[in-house]
Amino acid sequence: MNKKISFAGPSITEKEVEYVTDAVKNGWYENFDGYIEKLEKAFAQYVGVRYAVATFCCTHALHLAAAALGLQAGDEVIVTDFSWVATAYAVAYTGASCVFVDIEPETWTIDPACIRKAITRKTRAIMLVHTFGHPAEMREIMDISREYGLFVIEDAAPAVGAEYHGKRVGGFGDVSCCSFQGAKMTVSGEGGMFLTNDPEIYRRARLLSSMGRTDSRAVFWSDYLGFEYVMSNLTAALALAQLERAEELMEKKRRIFHWYEERLSGVKGIRLVREKPGCKSNCCYPSMLLEDSFYADRDDVLAGLRRKNIHARPGFPQMSRFPVFEQRFPNPVSRRVEEHGISLPSAANLEEEDIDFVCRNLLRLIRRG
Template identity: 35%
Template sequence: MFLSDVVSLGQPTVGEEELRAIADVFASGWLSGAGPTCQKFEQRFAEVTGVTDALATNNCGAALHLGLTVLGAQAGDEVIVGDYTFPATGHSVAWTGATPVFADIRPDIWSVDPAAVEAAITPRTVGILAVDVFGQPADYDELRAIADRHGLWLMEDAACSAGASYKGRPAGSLADIATFSFHGRKGITAGEGGALTTNKSDLAAHARKLHTYGIAPALSRENSTDLPIPTFDELGFNYRLSDVAAGIMLAQLDRLTTLVAARQAVAAQYGELLGDLDGVTTPVALEDRVHPWQSYVVTLDPDVDRGRVATYLKANGIQCNFGTYASHIQPVYGFSGHLPVSADLFLRHLAIPMHANLSEDEVDRVAATLRAAIGS
């Protein structure tokens, strides 16, 4: 089978605009991290996400770790984490020395169940880390009420959520700190990259310091008339995004509205083609939030053999994958509880092709092949 015959699971939308942006960065002479192009991207991304401060990072894991660190997570603390997520979310909590306490999820949109969060709170709990699963925002009004009632902070893992919104408010502005990913399968991408967003200036300033080894970035000293020498008084990290990647992200931000609309059209077409398919449940998009459809994940009935379906799809040129992880069952965490909703969906979810470049004919082909796989 030729590569051109394969319908890819994910695919970036890049072209001449991104190449011109890279050329502009090359011409500027500043290619390394936290430079003038990064600064311009941060300003634009803060506007898009409706916050006062955005900080570009080299990946979302770095942004998660930075956010948790400046919120004060440390050894002896517990952070409640939405369970259905790539383990970068739980890892980032463990990196601070705190313990991730996983909470079960809603069976319809797969983000953390507020009732499960409330039940998981202990005297050691310091915060809640919700996940916008596949881009659709979690229940932030309910989560904020719980956080405020118990004196906790609230953080949004918006890795998949660029272009999403909740009750008219953009993803990135829904918690004390939010974090984004610009990995190659995300809605906007530089191949890798991430960002931290917040409306809290003190947290933003601390994160910016820590993300450059614990000092102000070199750009802040660029126009100095003397020779300022920074002092290191806090252990920081190297979490900067290069200006080359920031240039790509500026071009991607220009595409954001169009890319989200294209994914929404694909999701709508899938819904029409698969909505009546026995053995398959299509995903839910709630009316009070905008879903950017980073992935399109169907739920197979318990009696459908997911491995057989996946094998059939791949043999017919349709890429697919499982949804994401039930984090609590991963051995690295040593978590002792059982979260039935997340554990069940982990075994029954199937991701089918979703990206902004899919043609109507390709979506028809994916749906027809899935129908044939279920009936075979």
């Protein structure tokens, strides 16, 4: 069998080994949270925001966002219909309702025109995703939020380093959240980051992330119903090493995307997700649509690739069809991507010959129909 062509996977160097080894040996006693502090500071600086809270995972950061903004039962939050379900569950944990709206066919990010149509008197916030590393249409989204007085949460889980008109994503909304989960561009196994410029939102998130502990009336006193969401110092050491290599890791991702682009653009029936003008994607997960007119079945194509040890992924199912939610809009673009979308392998250990192998097999499968 040929080499496994993994969907995702990290690049680990001596730097990561050195930081983690140091955390294991020395990250105790007076240094017990040294790497957490360094990581939070470095991440806030990297994105260009004032405050950061390192969390066990991005799902926790998203939940903190929804909770710190005071979302609750009776509120509506407009959420993209195309994402990993953590985006929506983070809202649902607070009791607020998710109103799912459609995505743009070019970038698979939330469609601002659909946001406008979904606003009601109950709407409190917009939860967007920088899908697979491509920035959402932030200018229009921020205009809408100002016009209607809505909070904006950026789910930037896969989008570390991506830019919208020269500014890093994660610096636009009231809160944004990133992930260090093992399939992301910068990894620490599990890991997340909560970001904000607002001192009060930061204060609430910090408190909620550590069991609402204030010590106000006694040691271990808690004044708020909080959560144990903090990141470990060991995890922070690995995440910091990865963050310091973010530009290099993004360059690799972008190179992989361009190898796909060279081989797949112009192929009848394939529509690659490309960068919109003014947007810089981190190309976390290069993705494409097998167009409706095309005869090949998407799941047959994925199965055929798997037989060659090539691990690609289908599009996410529409969250609005999950049993815990209600569907208000049909969101046909999300549905089309669910049924015909493919995310291509882009693990950090792939070279041009691997991408060539993927594309040759993909084209063979497609042409066979």
